[in-house]
Amino acid sequence: MTTAPVAPGALVADRDRLRALLDQFAGLSEPVSGPGVTRLAYTHLEREAHAVFAAHMEELGAAVRTDAAGNTLAELPGTDRSAPAIGTGSHLDSVPDGGRFDGIVGVVAAMETARLVTEHAAAHRHPLRFVVFAAEEGARFGQACTGSRIAAGLTGPADLPGKRDADGVSLAEAMTGVGLDPARVGDARWDHADWAAFVELHIEQGAVLESTGRRVGVVDAISGSTRLRIDLEGRASHSGGTPMHLRADAAAAAAEIVLLAESVGLRAAAWGTRATVGRIDVAPGSMTTIAGGASLWVDVRGLDLDRQQRAAAEIVESAAAACARRGVRCTATPLAETPPVPLPAVVRDTLVATCHDLGLEPTVLPSGASHDAQQVNEVTPAGMLFIPSRDGISHDPAEDTDLDDVALGTTVLAASLLRLDGELP
Ligand code: GLV
Ligand code: MN
Ligand code: MN
Numbered sequence: 001m002t003t004a005p006v007a008p009g010a011l012v013a014d015r016d017r018l019r020a021l022l023d024q025f026a027g028l029s030e031p032v033s034g035p036g037v038t039r040l041a042y043t044h045l046e047r048e049a050h051a052v053f054a055a056h057m058e059e060l061g062a063a064v065r066t067d068a069a070g071n072t073l074a075e076l077p078g079t080d081r082s083a084p085a086i087g088t089g090s091h092l093d094s095v096p097d098g099g100r101f102d103g104i105v106g107v108v109a110a111m112e113t114a115r116l117v118t119e120h121a122a123a124h125r126h127p128l129r130f131v132v133f134a135a136e137e138g139a140r141f142g143q144a145c146t147g148s149r150i151a152a153g154l155t156g157p158a159d160l161p162g163k164r165d166a167d168g169v170s171l172a173e174a175m176t177g178v179g180l181d182p183a184r185v186g187d188a189r190w191d192h193a194d195w196a197a198f199v200e201l202h203i204e205q206g207a208v209l210e211s212t213g214r215r216v217g218v219v220d221a222i223s224g225s226t227r228l229r230i231d232l233e234g235r236a237s238h239s240g241g242t243p244m245h246l247r248a249d250a251a252a253a254a255a256e257i258v259l260l261a262e263s264v265g266l267r268a269a270a271w272g273t274r275a276t277v278g279r280i281d282v283a284p285g286s287m288t289t290i291a292g293g294a295s296l297w298v299d300v301r302g303l304d305l306d307r308q309q310r311a312a313a314e315i316v317e318s319a320a321a322a323c324a325r326r327g328v329r330c331t332a333t334p335l336a337e338t339p340p341v342p343l344p345a346v347v348r349d350t351l352v353a354t355c356h357d358l359g360l361e362p363t364v365l366p367s368g369a370s371h372d373a374q375q376v377n378e379v380t381p382a383g384m385l386f387i388p389s390r391d392g393i394s395h396d397p398a399e400d401t402d403l404d405d406v407a408l409g410t411t412v413l414a415a416s417l418l419r420l421d422g423e424l425p
Pocket of ligand 1: 368371
């Protein structure tokens with residue numbers, strides 16, 4: 001096919017096509033999940049969503065493949081067969097009862113970009129590679145960004161049997177269950193010589209853009225996370241028969257730990273550190289039995305690794321002290337650790353310049369959430385574009401982003417990829 005150069009902004013995303021894709025993915029959800037979307041990492045529903053992406057991209061003439069980690073890659077060749085690829089994409093898994101935009105926006109934007117490039121026969125020298133990463137959410141296995149970590153060589157076959165979900169299913173078992181071969185994930189590792197740059201479009205999952213009235217953000221750093229589970233062993237006993245002073249109440253200890261984590265987070269907040277206990281399981285879970293056991297999942301995020309690790313250590317120390325006072329045994333198990341990542345100026349400057357080309361003033365801001373781009377940056381320079389999240393809400397069914405902003409973000413993404421194509425060797 002003959003291709004032609006396109007002017008900045010000539011590829012204008014179609015909001016109705018984007019809406020149709022968002023609706024299609026939102027329909028792929030566990031039926032009993034509640035009002036939100038539940039499409040967890042390494043489940044058949046996640047694979048079904050990847051298949052929708054693959055079929056769409058094949059229809060556009062892209063060469064599509066799935067790697068051993070379950071990442072799906074679709075490629076449109078450039079005019080220079082020896083040039084490295086410029087990539088974009090995000091993820092299609094969700095948290096339990098989550099929203100319909102987190103990750104999905106970056107995938108539908110990639111699909112729409114591929115459609116615009118092919119429909120306009122837009123010339124590009126580098127191959128354009130559209131990627132859906134598997135298992136980005138850490139909600140199931142504790143570790144975020146499993147597919148992109150495997151691509152970046154940060155997670156290998158030996159790491160997969162040890163990470164388990166709340167039902168005891170390991171990452172390796174879940175992968176096998178959806179037809180992947182965890183022993184072969186080394187084959188999914190990306191070669192940096194094969195890549196020129198990567199850009200991920202995502203919802204902000206915070207309220208900075210909305211509160212400043214800006215419609216596009218350019219990310220300069222992505223927060224890291226230190227995650228752990230704290231298991232408590234108290235003494236289960238009759239809630240009426242056991243006097244208050246003779247208890248070893250695991251639920252009361254858990255409650256105290258939640259507040260300790262909050263106070264550590266509040267103290268460390270000035271350095272961009274945030275501490276959350278997002279899940280507590282209490283056993284035996286009976287109204288008339290003092291809790292004999294409890295587990296807490298703790299997520300500490302930071303833009304400064306030292307502060308992030310110190311805050312996590314402080315939570316563990318203060319939890320141990322509170323438990324000792326209560327006669328409750330306390331064990332902390334590390335689940336995952338990712339350092340914060342500054343994103344390189346080489347891509348960021350192009351994203352800002354593209355916004356200016358399109359008459360937009362972006363806000364440059366850090367990301368509090370984790371993203372696949374953080375892992376990809378190990379292999380090739382990565383950048384991120386944000387679009388606003390209504391009321392800053394995410395990981396919740398109320399997650400919402402104006403369709404005009406999804407379309408605008410996609411237009412900026414497409415123009416950014418073509419601008420990078422002109423700038424990069
Ligand atoms: C990914 O969504 C995260 O938890 O940051
Ligand atoms: Mn996401
Ligand atoms: Mn998420």
